[in-house]
Amino acid sequence: MRLPLLAAVCCALLASAARPHCAAAAKARHFKWEISNMFWSPDCEEKVVIGINGQFPGPTIRARAGDTIHVELKNALHTEGVVIHWHGIRQIGTPWMDGTAAISQCAINPEETFTYRFVVDKPGTYFYHGHYGMQRAAGLYGSLIVDVAEGEEEPFKYDGELNLLLSDWYHESIHTQMVALSSKPLRWIGEPQSLLINGRGQFNCSMAAAHTPGATQCAAVNRQCAPVVLPVQPNKTYRLRVASTTSLASLNLAIGNHKMTVVEADGNYVDPFAADDIDIYSGDSYSVLLTTDQDPSSNYWVSVGVRGRLPKTAPALAVLNYRPNRASKLPALAPPVTPAWDDYEHSKAFTFRIRARAGTPPPPATADRRIELLNTQNRMDGRTKWSINNVSMVLPATPYLGSLKLGLKSTLAAARPAETFSRGYDVRQPPANPNTTAGDNVYVLAYNTTVDVVLQNANALAHNVSEVHPWHLHGHDFWVLGYGEGPYRGDAADEARLNLRDPPLRNTAVIFPYGWTALRFVADNPGVWAFHCHIEPHLHMGMGVVFAEAVDRVGKVPKEAVSCGATASALMNGDHL
């Protein structure tokens, strides 16, 4: 690896530490978006998607660290509100721009325009997506890529760049999905019909039918679902940016005959390591370096398959097209086979290898507070819910950022949610008492305190079922201190499992079946931040909490962000933000 200029290293390190960015050449980048429903054929079957400016996926935002992004967003949906969350952007000082309906802002009404303005302070691979109802699953997403500031360099070298935004796709509309998930009894939405790469997939056929017994070769397809082609020159190194905005699926990506070197995770540099395949959970992003050192007379399959659930969805394929081969030249080799869906050892091996790159700020040595969150599947009034410490999150009509800032009465339930769960809870069994209640799940965090969160997985309602849940935190990166099997006890043995030396900084971390994951962050970013399972139906079913962090230190919230519900009433009656 070439040694970058001292200034660049310095600046990159500063940025990765969330300190003031190197703003010398920072720019304002303006975008004008109109969000509407439109017909599209993501997997060659025509459905309705939520598009941006007539595109699906939405346009890629590309900026440099320190730039300010302005997105003037017009909601041209007919009857639905909308917001956009800038996944991985910490919104330091601008919590009202986080784009979480009912938490950081009011949903933008149809025909209204709202302008998002925020600084992308840190280089990395990010994305954006809808964060209201299940609109992300309707296709409301796109890439957000932040380069190092001008004159700086990444701490690794590459000749070219490729971008893969991964998602999954259901043929049922999100409206029907939301009704199904809220039904008594639950009607589970099942597995997605297709996996998409950059918004393109092929339903009910395979690009590589020759290698797949019984599969049908995909017919000539329309441009909207044409296979993605990644053109490369032989003997070069490419930075492959990969992010997953799936609704449900955990994914694994592999490239025929090629190794990858993982260098970035969630906008943070990691200690480089080689991998034959990488797991990508919903909410994750990675950069991997890929060297095109294989037989240049051939093309190669990029294969994306399902992990963690018995896959009923065919892998998505893209073509790594070694130029000057034609893109249409089918690879000689079969697509890489995705590891067995339930090979959790494989998943853990990959996840545990992710360590912070040297120079990443280490976590504080101790925490001021530990919040232990038990994840369980439960029942409530005949419905199925996901609960945290036996409370399933429901979101209010008025965003917390406004109502807490104004100190509105009855913003919060009388009692704060539990900080822990019973040490006697048997995580290996279905809940003894599956009945749950709904609540706000708002944890109030004091400024600059160091907070540990232990996410505890457990058995779902059915015997012998415990799923992977990728938890995503808004407003922060966290250090992933460690993972454990079975119940977390907080004893010396558990403490010994924690890595305080080189834990990676991330914004998304998984809990493995029956296991726990420990995270640490410093509550230094006043705001109201969602922390939730990034699986869209799980969040819809209540799998989340909210961190109300030093709300008294939040700056002047723009009225237009909280002009609804109780906040609007209070402001109309003369209250001031």
Added chain:
Amino acid sequence: MRLPLLAAVCCALLASAARPHCAAAAKARHFKWEISNMFWSPDCEEKVVIGINGQFPGPTIRARAGDTIHVELKNALHTEGVVIHWHGIRQIGTPWMDGTAAISQCAINPEETFTYRFVVDKPGTYFYHGHYGMQRAAGLYGSLIVDVAEGEEEPFKYDGELNLLLSDWYHESIHTQMVALSSKPLRWIGEPQSLLINGRGQFNCSMAAAHTPGATQCAAVNRQCAPVVLPVQPNKTYRLRVASTTSLASLNLAIGNHKMTVVEADGNYVDPFAADDIDIYSGDSYSVLLTTDQDPSSNYWVSVGVRGRLPKTAPALAVLNYRPNRASKLPALAPPVTPAWDDYEHSKAFTFRIRARAGTPPPPATADRRIELLNTQNRMDGRTKWSINNVSMVLPATPYLGSLKLGLKSTLAAARPAETFSRGYDVRQPPANPNTTAGDNVYVLAYNTTVDVVLQNANALAHNVSEVHPWHLHGHDFWVLGYGEGPYRGDAADEARLNLRDPPLRNTAVIFPYGWTALRFVADNPGVWAFHCHIEPHLHMGMGVVFAEAVDRVGKVPKEAVSCGATASALMNGDHL
């Protein structure tokens, strides 16, 4: 007809004249509604409908004239706003309760509760429905029946009452329909899959298959789509209330071997007349008297078929069940055959027979203003639109009632819409220049002026096509002064066609193909009132105008009705309503 008590007559007449009601025994009637999407099988195919309290259609509201209705409405949709319009209720003094999104109020956000409070001042057969996007077509409707005040009597006598709320039903979701209608080029939604009676229909089969060559007998069906049974005793007289909330279809209703006597239209008494069948356009309501004077050993079909468009939708059937016959006893006679869809002479003959009942207040002899509205189908930016005087209505983010009351700048376009159209316009041909523009179509009406509106029909974009459009006015009944063929010229011959003696009072009136219809009303109800084609896709495509009537005289608008967009901003900045 039995002579009612003098007091009752007096009170009924007073009420029908929109003067203070006989409020001695008026009650407050409280309802608590939760609106949500849910699975339902209106025609035995399961789809998602918008239901109220888990019901489809919504619960029937029954009240007496003078009562105050309180509907505490919680929006439990996931991402969509909602409003309810009380169709036919004039909202005298309460224009903010009219339930038209973007006109009389802000759409109620998800998780918000809004309480409708209004007086039902006049007995009659009404209904309510969603008035945001195409939510009515998603099944958001129900009956609203107002009886005469206590101690009063209707001016006709009957032994029992039956209620038929008619609608049509599409298998595509309204979201998909709205996208289709807004597409470039237009994707027409086609004819409805089913007609529904009280929310029940049978898709792709016939209850009366024995009488219909090639038809399949409906299988045993679930309760949600079971045929409607109307139990009657022989030799009695029933008041059959009929209303249509169809999205598209114009309907005709007939009952095997039975004549009907029409006594009420849109909540106004009409001069009774007999009919073998009645036409019911979307937005219409009627009461007919039915005497069960046929062979009592048989049941009879009630048949509802399509008029005005080549019907691709099978008639809906209900059973008039002469007790003590079993309800399941199939009628011996075939269902009545709906008149040919394009037999407009039949339709006109029915419509022209509708005259005001003696005692109905007559219209003012002259008008202060005449607004002539040309209805055309046009193109705009590759889309298909309906335009009025060549402007297609678009609705704003902020409801007019709030923004006009506050006098907010740029609430209205610089120029007011045209009062008339070119006398040279050839209504028999497609538009010579089909290009149209979008606008607000807001007509400002001065208090207590008498306004004539002439609705002029024309040829659509395709040759030899001119459709029926039922226009519905909010906030008022109007006198239907007359109808004419071809272009309205406003000359002596046209004037001579006007009926100033006994024109019926209504809130909905049709224009026949290539013809015109003249209406008159007095602008004595301050408010902002929609006036539009009641065909849901046509309104979605811009076929409407807005009457801003003496807005300076509107009372104190509740903040919660206009807590969105520019009104909310103004109120938060210290403006007062």
